[in-house]
Amino acid sequence: MAYTNQLTGTIPTELGGILSLTNLNIYGNQFTGNIPSQFAARSFKFLSLNSNQLSGRIPSGLFSFTGCYSMSFSDNRLTGSIPSELISLSVISRLNLNDNLLTGTIPSEVGALTKLAYMYFNDNRLMGTIPTALAALTGLKNLRLHNNTFTGTIPSELASLTSLTYLGLNNNLLADLGSACPGPPSEPPANPPMPPAYPPSLAPSLPVTSVPTLSTTSSPTSSPTSSSPTNSRVCCSILMQNAMMRCILEHIGINVTDRPSSVANICNIAC
Secondary structure, three states: OOOOOOOOOOOHHHHHHHOOOEEEEEOOOOOOOOOOOOHHHHOOOEEOOOOOOEEOOOHHHHHHOOOOOOOOOOOOEOOOOHHHHHHOOOOOOOOOOOOOOOOOOHHHHHHHOOOOOOEEOOOOOOEEOOOOHHHHOOOOOEOOOOOOOOOOOOHHHHHOOOOEEEEEEOOOOOOOOOOHHOOOOOOOOOOOOOOOOOOOHHHOOOOOOOOOOOOOOOOOOOOOOOOHHHHHHOOOOOOOOOOOHHHHHHHHOOOOOOHHHHHOOOOOOOO
């Protein structure tokens, strides 16, 4: 391990020649250049290259590690598309590709990663529709696809992900639900009227408690329109009393009454 240091330069290609090397963790440095293609000849079980300054494409051979359970390339400057070779990652439980410059679509082969629990593809330039193949990942707990350019609708098949506790879809180009869902709660008046004053003898004996309010904010990259509040891509805080969130979840088939524990932590769905 050589993580969280100030190491610079390129990643030594000689590391790919160490036959016994199965775990490599060099995150949090300042490595530049490409990921060595020699790494594809190794059978890594754990590979973490995140939080560096790596660029170029991810060698497709890295997605052929049948025994790899964790792979992270997040927070770099990697480009190119996600290769279909990832179908070979049969036992992987964590795949972090977030915060890069990846383009293209999510390959349908992702549905073969049945052990996957954490899938971070957010903050890239991915496009196309959200693949229905994700419904096969029944053990998925955390799905982050926000801050991309996905289009289309939220697949109803996602309702089968009963282990899901976090769903991030905000800041995409997903179609809104139109009249199917209400807009965000209206803002309270700037100067709400004062409650009537009580004579001292009739003052309420119970303490006054504050009522929590739900704040909704539009994405800084979106352009809210006054004609349709749902077009503002509201990033909904997960509060069960939020009518918009309940409507979206029920729209894709998740019954918030039957599954309150799962729904309670799902957040960041774009409208």
